[in-house]
Amino acid sequence: MKRIADSTVRRLSMYLRYLEDLDTRGQQTASSDELAHLCGTTPAQVRKDLSFFGSFGKRGLGYPVHELTAHLREILGLQREWKVIIVGAGKIGAALANYRGFRQRGFTVVGVYDHDPAKVGKAWGDATIRSMDTLAQDIQREEAPIAVLAIPAENAQAVVDQIVAAGIRAILNFAPTQISVPPHVSLKSVNMAMELEGLSFALTNAGLLDQGAA
């Protein structure tokens, strides 16, 4: 089977957001033109992205909103709950532990962990900050597959090795460093400074950036 680019998956997430919105408002069908306009892409791209997963919609009638919403949720693996642990109880960890958008999409934060004894035991909304000493055994007991890494660059790889050994299979990395994972582990990195660098590049080289390929 053909492999799927990360940028395609991001667009699927975006289609889903708008389709859910249309579904809530009772709209029955949506055209590729409409989805493209809402998501800032082209109708041809919408048709190509969706055709990959089978035949949706009929020429001239558009996509059935409710059916496509359900199908996209299934494709994205959102028809179930995912247990997530957050490593690092700093400001980014705090922002993520309380992020409404996670729970809405079926991501449940089952634990927040920190090295700092002064933080351990404190309550953060529904979660209590736990010691890193119990991290590995908690991952195994909870069978949590996803970890969010919100720790400094220095400790990142050592923590990654520890949580991967404990069973984590997907990592969202906010530590400002490149980390290595074995092939069976999925990794996505968000680097705040690199995002701003993309903007300084755009400001410096106006017109050079191909927004369509972003």
Place this chain on the structure above:
Amino acid sequence: MKRIADSTVRRLSMYLRYLEDLDTRGQQTASSDELAHLCGTTPAQVRKDLSFFGSFGKRGLGYPVHELTAHLREILGLQREWKVIIVGAGKIGAALANYRGFRQRGFTVVGVYDHDPAKVGKAWGDATIRSMDTLAQDIQREEAPIAVLAIPAENAQAVVDQIVAAGIRAILNFAPTQISVPPHVSLKSVNMAMELEGLSFALTNAGLLDQGAA
């Protein structure tokens, strides 16, 4: 001139990070193999990315580390200071206002803004939280070109319209919604829930994700 994909700019940021590290350690030259290995890409991709901006390095000798570092900083627009305002003094705003990585790359946070009267006037590290009432005039006075948006989805577009009218030319958006900007304004969005959805997709469809195209 050919336009450049966003993914290329991200790789340039990454090459720069490793070259700076090699430069600090006194290494004179780096091969495309070495850069590719450090950045998780292929030597052919490294050569292609760098050739776009002119002819660096000599066949068999590798790239001159110090010279290429300086050139990449110039390409990315990092040889100057960029003034940044942060809109939203919630947890993500707090994490970003204090993010060391910004200052290290020449991004100076000149103001943090919030609607909440209870927050206005409070000191956050070097910055004091200011009222949204002065946002537009501050952007004009400081000539800040970059805004980071860390506010709820509901207010996002209204705030964007206001800051763009005041002179903002680049926006890093953390509000979990699609926003519209005029063509002269650059926009990058980070959506935490969508990042996790990329991981749930990968966990659900093991082997389907083309990591190389990410």
